[in-house]
Amino acid sequence: MASGGSGVYRTPLSRARGMGAAKSGVGRFIGERVTSVALVFLVIWAVSSALTLSKSGYADAAHWLGSPINAALLTLLVIVGFFHMRVGMSVIIEDYIGKPVTRAALLLANAFACWGAMALTVICILKVALTGGGL
Amino acid sequence: MAQASPGARPRPLSPHLMNWRWHVTMAASIFTRVSGGALYVGMFLLTGWTLALVSGADAYGVYMGLLGSWLGQLVLFGFTAAIFYHLAGGLRHLAWDIGKGWSKEAASISAWMSIAFAILASLIVWGMATMGVH
Numbered sequence: 001m002a003s004g005g006s007g008v009y010r011t012p013l014s015r016a017r018g019m020g021a022a023k024s025g026v027g028r029f030i031g032e033r034v035t036s037v038a039l040v041f042l043v044i045w046a047v048s049s050a051l052t053l054s055k056s057g058y059a060d061a062a063h064w065l066g067s068p069i070n071a072a073l074l075t076l077l078v079i080v081g082f083f084h085m086r087v088g089m090s091v092i093i094e095d096y097i098g099k100p101v102t103r104a105a106l107l108l109a110n111a112f113a114c115w116g117a118m119a120l121t122v123i124c125i126l127k128v129a130l131t132g133g134g135l
Numbered sequence: 136m137a138q139a140s141p142g143a144r145p146r147p148l149s150p151h152l153m154n155w156r157w158h159v160t161m162a163a164s165i166f167t168r169v170s171g172g173a174l175y176v177g178m179f180l181l182t183g184w185t186l187a188l189v190s191g192a193d194a195y196g197v198y199m200g201l202l203g204s205w206l207g208q209l210v211l212f213g214f215t216a217a218i219f220y221h222l223a224g225g226l227r228h229l230a231w232d233i234g235k236g237w238s239k240e241a242a243s244i245s246a247w248m249s250i251a252f253a254i255l256a257s258l259i260v261w262g263m264a265t266m267g268v269h
Contacts, residue, residue, distance in 0.1 A: 095149035124185035
């Protein structure tokens, strides 16, 4: 246990420093699971779509993204995927990086990268879906 | 364990790769994390794809050419394997979350199944891609 052996001599403060409630994390735990379940379906769809798109050219790809169903599912994949990525990478950073400043910097960089890429990718999808392609 | 000292004391860190005796469940756990890391990088390929699509036919052709090169195909195969492994690993975790599959035997079996699934599914998908089956 993180509290160490000689529990008798520990003050309530020292116990709290080592074992206190994190006050957050339940939301992240649930978010990780909800996104996992969604991604099971989205990823299977994405792999089969990638298979279809792998042999098609620009016009076919733009047309594919012009379908509201495809655009919606790809947008969901991107939003849910980048959210799941941010949570997962946060866990890795918190597991292995002990130095507070380095840890905070990496967590911040992780959040910026994931939220930034999510926004950029969604905008690209919408631009093609709304201005190009058929249907 | 670090002794209590005034003020902040070193926080406990998770064990690293080196601290484990090899077992398939340990390998499966590490693969889940490593494949997640690979997917983290790989997702930016999707961002690149949408950027190429937005940029027009020429840029799209260049991007698909890069993905079609031997290096691109190698990366994409690894990406596929990471997707399928992480999918299987995620399903194992979801099963554990509802209290299923905790026995040592079940954990070992599902670990081997995840590895087998990742290899088989990747080969099937790439077989379909190269043979033009969609």
